[in-house]
Amino acid sequence: MDSSAWFDYFTRNQRADGHIERVCGTALDPDLRRELALSLARFQLGEASGGRIAEEVETARDPALDLHNRRAIQFYVLEEARHARELAALVLALGGTTLTQHWSSDWFRRVRRCLGLRTKMLTMAAAEVVGIVYYTLLRERVACSTVERTLALIAREETRHLNFQASGLRAQWRMPGGRCVHCSRSASCCDFQSSRARRCCSCSPITATYSPA
Numbered sequence: 621m622d623s624s625a626w627f628d629y630f631t632r633n634q635r636a637d638g639h640i641e642r643v644c645g646t647a648l649d650p651d652l653r654r655e656l657a658l659s660l661a662r663f664q665l666g667e668a669s670g671g672r673i674a675e676e677v678e679t680a681r682d683p684a685l686d687l688h689n690r691r692a693i694q695f696y697v698l699e700e701a702r703h704a705r706e707l708a709a710l711v712l713a714l715g716g717t718t719l720t721q722h723w724s725s726d727w728f729r730r731v732r733r734c735l736g737l738r739t740k741m742l743t744m745a746a747a748e749v750v751g752i753v754y755y756t757l758l759r760e761r762v763a764c765s766t767v768e769r770t771l772a773l774i775a776r777e778e779t780r781h782l783n784f785q786a787s788g789l790r791a792q793w794r795m796p797g798g799r800c801v802h803c804s805r806s807a808s809c810c811d812f813q814s815s816r817a818r819r820c821c822s823c824s825p826i827t828a829t830y831s832p833a
């Protein structure tokens with residue numbers, strides 16, 4: 621799928637938050653319910669981050685980003701925020717509480733912020749892989765229709781997110797490669813603004829417009 625197809629997908633996939641009615645009463649062992657709430661709360665925190673990317677992508681000077689791609693990424697971040705709300709509702713319905721901080725979420729955030737937008741997206745792609753496995757496993761193993769329905773929906777959307785990320789990576793790899801003449805970082809790990817200037821945005825602002833060789 622190209623960027624306009626992904627834009628169409630995310631536009632069509634906007635939906636209301638899933639309604640969490642009740643969480644399977646006595647069917648769930650109290651210990652399992654407690655552990656489940658705690659575990660889901662950690663993932664909820666991860667789903668809630670990423671808002672900066674939506675802002676950054678608006679102005680990022682990355683030749684691999686066209687307008688459709690920028691909007692698709694913003695919709696993508698909005699879907700993660702929806703997952704966060706749905707997981708928060710699920711955690712509360714299980715009798716747990718949401719978290720405001722956890723080391724795993726903190727480290728993901730630190731790694732995301734240490735380099736450019738492409739690295740942030742790559743970090744989110746890694747989280748998609750973990751999320752797909754985690755949500756799918758819980759959906760299959762927890763005997764509760766509310767948990768199953770909520771996580772099945774999220775897992776399905778995470779799978780689409782991973783496909784979207786793969787599409788973005790392929791687009792980046794098709795761009796002209798090379799290294800920044802100033803810091804020698806490769807094109808795959810920093811945001812080149814001009815294939816002619818050969819400088820990454822961390823070194824100096826580049827005013828030249830992108831023009832494929």
Ligand SMILES: [Fe+2]
Pocket residue numbers: 667699700703751774778
């Ligand atoms: Fe998500």
Ligand SMILES: [Fe+2]
Pocket residue numbers: 700748751777778781
């Ligand atoms: Fe996702």
